[in-house]
Amino acid sequence: MRTTRTLCTIAAATAVAAGVLVAPAQAAVPATIPLTIVNNSGRSGPVYIYDLGTNLATGQQGWADAGGGFHAWPAGGNPPTPAPDASIAGPGNGGSTTIRIPKFSGRVYFSYGQKLVFKLTTGGLVQPAVQNPSDPNRNILFNWSEYTLNDSGIWINSTQVDMFSAPYAVSVGSKTTGHLKAGGYTGFFNALKGQPGGWANLIQTAPDGSILRALSPGHGIETGALPNTVMSDYVNRVWTRYSSSTLTVTPFADQPNTKYFGRVSGNVMNFTNSAGQVVTSFQKPDANSIFGCFNLLDAPNDLVRGPISRTLCAGYNRATLLTSSNQPDLNAADFYVDTVSNQYARKIHAQMVDGKAYAFAFDDVGNFESLVNDGNPASATMTLDPFN
Known part of the structure; x- marks a missing residue:
C-alpha cells in the first residue's frame, strides 16, 4: 500500500525546503x-496504544513496550501471519498514561474499543489500510501520529495524509499543534458532505452508521470514491497558461538566486536552470499523482527534481499555480480559492485552531504542516481530543 512518509523524511525535506541546517542538540x-x-475524548471504553517503527540504532523494524524497550518483529509469512500483540493499555476518559518512546522513526497508533490487527509478511509489517474494504481494521476507530526521535531531537506531527479520523493534538515543550476548533470535527464532515463532485464519498462509516473517518482523496481514487479526473480542469488550465508563459520555481528560501523555469511543450513541462539547461521534466499529472505527490510528481531526495516537485505538488493541491507565476506561493489567502483544488485539505485546514495540518504529503511547503519539534526534548504529549 501507499503510506505516509516517515517523519525523518518529513524533517529532512522541511529543512531542505527552508534552507535550514539542523543544529546539534545542546x-x-x-x-x-x-x-x-491524555484522554480528553469523552468516549467510554478501552483505549489501546502502539509504538511501532524502525530502530534508528540498528535499522530493525519492530515495536516498543511501555518502558521503551525495543522488540524486533519476527519473520512473517505468505499469507501474512499474526504479529505479536504490541498493544499498551491506554488511559480511560479523563485519565492519562505515560509510556517511554525510544529513538525511532515510526508511528504511535491509538484505537478506541478494540485492538488493532497487525500482520507480518516476508517483507515486514502490514499496517492498516482501510481503503481496502477487507482490511480487518476497517470498522475500528483509530488514528496515529508520526514521530522521529534521534540524536538531534524529536519531530512529532498530527497527520491527515492518509485519513481524517479520531481527533488529537501533539505537544513538545510549549509547542502544540493538531487541536481542532470548537465543533471542528463535526464541521469538517458536514463541509465534506456539502462539497459537490463526490467528495462526500470519502467518508467511511461503521456498521451502526457512525462516522469512522474520511479517506484522503488519493485513497479515495483507489477505492473509486473520487474520479481520477477530479483535478483535470485545473491541470488543463495550468497547461494552457504555461504553454505561452513561464512558471518560476524558487524552492529554497535561503537561496533566492536558485531558480528553475518551467514551460509546457505538448504533454510535458520542462524545467531549465538559469543557464537554460533542461534539468528535469514532468508529464501532465493526474489527480492521483497530485494528491499523493508521487507517480508523475515523484519527488526524489535530491536537490533539483525533488524540490521542484514538492513545490508543484503544493501548488496543485492548494491551487496556487494560476494565482502566481512565482512559486511557491506562501500567501495562505491564495490557497484553495479555485473551485478545483484539494477540497479535503482545504476543509481540514479550515477547522484547525492554528490553521496547520498535514493534509497532503508536502503540506510542509511554507511551514503549513502540523509538526512540532525540540532539539533537546524532555518529554512529549499526545492529547486525545473531544469529538464535538
Whole structure:
C-alpha cells in the first residue's frame, strides 16, 4: 500500500525546503523520553496504544513496550501471519498514561474499543489500510501520529495524509499543534458532505452508521470514491497558461538566486536552470499523482527534481499555480480559492485552531504542516481530543 512518509523524511525535506541546517542538540538526547497520552475524548471504553517503527540504532523494524524497550518483529509469512500483540493499555476518559518512546522513526497508533490487527509478511509489517474494504481494521476507530526521535531531537506531527479520523493534538515543550476548533470535527464532515463532485464519498462509516473517518482523496481514487479526473480542469488550465508563459520555481528560501523555469511543450513541462539547461521534466499529472505527490510528481531526495516537485505538488493541491507565476506561493489567502483544488485539505485546514495540518504529503511547503519539534526534548504529549 501507499503510506505516509516517515517523519525523518518529513524533517529532512522541511529543512531542505527552508534552507535550514539542523543544529546539534545542546545536550545528549536520552535513549528514551516520556510520552504522555491524555484522554480528553469523552468516549467510554478501552483505549489501546502502539509504538511501532524502525530502530534508528540498528535499522530493525519492530515495536516498543511501555518502558521503551525495543522488540524486533519476527519473520512473517505468505499469507501474512499474526504479529505479536504490541498493544499498551491506554488511559480511560479523563485519565492519562505515560509510556517511554525510544529513538525511532515510526508511528504511535491509538484505537478506541478494540485492538488493532497487525500482520507480518516476508517483507515486514502490514499496517492498516482501510481503503481496502477487507482490511480487518476497517470498522475500528483509530488514528496515529508520526514521530522521529534521534540524536538531534524529536519531530512529532498530527497527520491527515492518509485519513481524517479520531481527533488529537501533539505537544513538545510549549509547542502544540493538531487541536481542532470548537465543533471542528463535526464541521469538517458536514463541509465534506456539502462539497459537490463526490467528495462526500470519502467518508467511511461503521456498521451502526457512525462516522469512522474520511479517506484522503488519493485513497479515495483507489477505492473509486473520487474520479481520477477530479483535478483535470485545473491541470488543463495550468497547461494552457504555461504553454505561452513561464512558471518560476524558487524552492529554497535561503537561496533566492536558485531558480528553475518551467514551460509546457505538448504533454510535458520542462524545467531549465538559469543557464537554460533542461534539468528535469514532468508529464501532465493526474489527480492521483497530485494528491499523493508521487507517480508523475515523484519527488526524489535530491536537490533539483525533488524540490521542484514538492513545490508543484503544493501548488496543485492548494491551487496556487494560476494565482502566481512565482512559486511557491506562501500567501495562505491564495490557497484553495479555485473551485478545483484539494477540497479535503482545504476543509481540514479550515477547522484547525492554528490553521496547520498535514493534509497532503508536502503540506510542509511554507511551514503549513502540523509538526512540532525540540532539539533537546524532555518529554512529549499526545492529547486525545473531544469529538464535538
